[in-house]
Amino acid sequence: MKRRLTILALIIGTCGILKPLNAAAQATDWQQVPIPALHAFHPQEPKRIELPNGMVIFLQEDHELPLIDGTARVRGGSRSEPANKAGMLDIYGDVWRTGGTKSQTGDQLDDFLEVRAAKIETGSSADSTSISWSCLKGDFDDVFKVFTDLLRDPEFRADKLDLAQKGMDDSISRRNDEVGDIAGREAAKLAYGADNPYTRQPEYATVAAVTRQDLIDWHHAHVHPNNMILGIAGDFDSAAMEAKLRQIFGGWAKGPADTSPDIEFHPAKPGYYLIPKTDVNQSNIRMVELGIRRDDPDYYAAQVFNDVFGNGFSSRLVQSIRTAKGLAYTVGGGIGSAFDHPGVVRLSMGTKSASTVEAIQALDEELDKLKTHPISDDEIKRAKDSILNSFVFNFDSPEKVLHEKMAYEFYGYPPDFLERFRSAVEKVQAADVARVVAKYVHKDQLAVLVVGNTADFDKPLSTLGEVKNIDITIPPPPAEKKEETPAAKPTASNPEGKALAAKVVEALGGLPKLQSVNSLQADLTEQDAQGGPPTTVQITIAFPDRMHVQVQTPQGPFAIVVTPDAGFMSAAGMGVRDLPPPQKAETVKQIHRDLVYIAQHLNDPAFIFAAGGTETVGGVETRIVDVSAGDMAIRWFVDPKTGHVVQEAYEAVGRSGQMHGETALSDWKTTDGITLPALHKNKENGQDSSIVEFTRIQFNPAIDPKLFEKPAAEAKPAQ
Known part of the structure; x- marks a missing residue:
């Protein structure tokens, strides 16, 4: 009882103390609450060591966890690779690790590291390569x-090079899938120049040109101690670690020093540039020109300007264009900088298609306001507070400080550049910001790029000025085999071709049965080669020229329809969009390449069946039959024993432009007397692309004619 009374007394006493304190707090204006000065910034400095052979080492002790991490950064990157082998350094950065060493393959290294919960990774950038653990x-x-071992004696095994090249080819084929990626890539070309090493992009031909010897030669030319900075952070004693490293690397002889290439920048002329993209309902907009280097005296004032104008939710661009006008779901940007070359002045915006021109005009207005309503002292104070209060969190661990110090060493910056940042930002005044705005932000010198669906723009982009279209078509890969595509389309059937075609027809079910088919409907699942979740699809074909494809997506059904008079796609919430003419024409060709359709025309003189040559496909010695009619052409690889078409080869228009397609056919099943392959394994430009499995097929189903009718366009919401 006595203890309960004591606790009660404490509670009452505490309440009595808190009451006057709360009352005092409520009576005080929050703007009068004193804000303490920022603490002095003194990050934990790593120990710098330079060996006689020129290797620079940074050691940063951190005993919080029993871990040791490290990175070696080697001078020389993709900006120095030959233009005709663009992508070589990306491949090098991959195969350096996956190719293993002379004593262990990359797969064996995987097992070795996995049981120790360790990792070793390699990579590349524009100016360096790296290996870390x-x-x-x-x-x-x-x-x-x-x-x-990997640092000094990698093996670059040929099978891993081949795998890396296939991965690069896949990336190339998909590089035009994402609108944001297109906008960022092409805007950089406008800022730096299309042929600039910083914007150079790999192509099928440049990737194919890379050899194992290229990787070995690059390694021998660049990986030397005097071209390298090694940084280690973790739970170790610096003196003991230094002794170990001197013993391991001290005898490594110097090599030739890397020299940075002399790179010229040729920005595009100011104006408007357009990349039409018909399958989107939003526009990605970029405004660009050359920026500055980090060692420019204007760098600190530029950081303050960026915070005021385009960084974060409190910036002018966000508050005006996004919040007040509702014209953009994302907007921002500023004066970009880089360590050893100019960055990019970049303003970015994403808006719905129907407000594209209006949004550009709104951004122009904000640029004009920089002259009529200069950045104020209050805005500068808020920006400086924001930068300085968040600055320390960018370097809140010894490892972050280590990597920053390594960067200063790599680019030849003063060792105390990090410590200078805070005092330099504190000194920025309104006049400094006004100076960098006048010097680097020029509305009339910006190249403006728009990626979007021009059919849905509120006004033609040309109302703003002359527009130049940018072609982002992906160049096709070099042909691996000349026989994959006939040098010239045969002009007549030959006896062997007709005989093989007749055997195919019999294997499918016979000509009378096939010619009774006027339409078909099939259910199938499609899975991409990377093993993603399967997609459910239903295809309805009314020969010779109508097709309806319905795809089930997480957002609901999506339909593509082609008839002699129309080609369109539709989806709930997206409305109806016309197919581009090349895609419509390609869909009709898909109908005409169908096995059933071709077999129906065995005796049609317009269809040519020309046999020529043999090829082993999947262990089967096949006969090659080139089939053509009008602008349709396809190559069959026929098993002469069964009459089955084992594989098809054809030229088509894929997601990223013209491509060479191959389809392996297997798992033949009979439905209503007609035998067709249930499993289709597809390749694009020699790379596995998808696996299609037919789960149901119906011949001559009852088809509602409305299935091929174009729905009425959905009304657009009021602006």
Whole structure:
């Protein structure tokens, strides 16, 4: 009882103390609450060591966890690779690790590291390559031995090079899938120049040109101690680690020093540039020109301007264009900077198609306001507070400080550049910001890029000025085999071709049965080659020229329809959009390449069946039959024993432009007396692209004619 009374007394006493404090707080204006000065910024400095052979080492102790991480950064990157082998450094950065060492394959290294919860990774950038590791303190000696083997004696195995090239080809084929990626890539070309090494992009031909010897030669030319900076952070004693590293690397001889290439920048002329994209309902907009380097005295004032004008929710661009006018779902940008070359002045915006021109005009107005309503002292104070209060969180661990110091060493910046940042930002005044705006932000010098669906724009982009279209068509890959595509389309059937075609027809079910088919409907699942979730699709074909494809997506059904008079796609919430003419024409060709359709025309003189040559496909010695009619052409690889078409080859228009397609056919099943392959494995430009499995097929189903009718366009919401 006595204890309960004591606790009650404490509670009452506490309440009595808090009451006057709360009352005092409520009576005080929040703007009068004193804000303490920022603490002095003194990050934990790594120990710098330079070996006699020129290798620079940074050691940063961090005993919070029993881990040791490290990175070696080597001078020389993709900006120095030959233009005709663009992509070589991306491949190098991949195969350096996956190719293993002379004593262990990359797969064996995977197993070795996995049981130790460790990792070793390699990569490349525009100006350097890197190899890094992370491991437990107790495994350091074992993991570091593998690291040094990979650093000095990688094997670059041919099978891993081939795998990396296939991966690059897949990336090339998909590079026009995402609108944001297109806008960023092409805007950089406008800012730097289309042929600039910083914007150079790999193509099928340049990737195919890379050899194993190229990777070996690059490694021998660049990986030397005097071209390298090694940084290590973690739970170790610096003196002991230094002794170990001197023993391991001290005898490594110097090599030729890397020299940075002399790069010229040729920005595009100011004006409007357009990349039409018919399958989107939003526009991506970029306004660009050359920016500055980080060692420019104007760098700090530019950072303050960026915070005021385009960084974050409180910036002018967001508050005006997004919040007040509702014209953009994302908007921002500012004066960009880089360590050893100019960055990019970049203003970015995403808006719905129907407000494209209006949104550009709104951004122009904000640029004009920089003259009529200059950045105020209050805006500058808020920006400086924001930058300085968040600055420390960018370097809140010893490892972050280490990597920043390594960057200063790499680019030749003063060792105290990090410490200078805070005092330099504090000194920025309104006059400094006004100076950088006048010097670097020029509305009349910006190249304006728009990626979007021009049919849905509120006004033609040309109302703003002359418009230049940018072609982003992906060049096709070099042909691996001349026989894959006939040099010239045969002009007449030959006896062997007709005989093989007749055998195909019989294997399918016979000519009378096939000619009774006027239409078909099939259910199938399609899965991409990377193993993503399967997509459910239903195809309805009314020969010779009508097709309806319905795809089930997470957002609901999506339909593509082609008839002699129309080609369109429709989806709930997206309305109806016409297919581009090339896509419509390609869909009709798909109908005409169908096995059933071709077989129906065995005796049609307009259809040519020309046999020529043999090829082993999937272990089967096949006969090649080139089939053509009008502008349709396809190559069959026929098993002469069964009459089955084992594989098809054809030229088509894919997602990223013209491509060479191959389809392997298997798992033949009979429905209503007609035998067709249930499994289709597809390739685009030699790369696996998708697997299609037919689960149901029906011949001559009852088809509602409305299935091929174009729905009325949905009314657009009021602006």
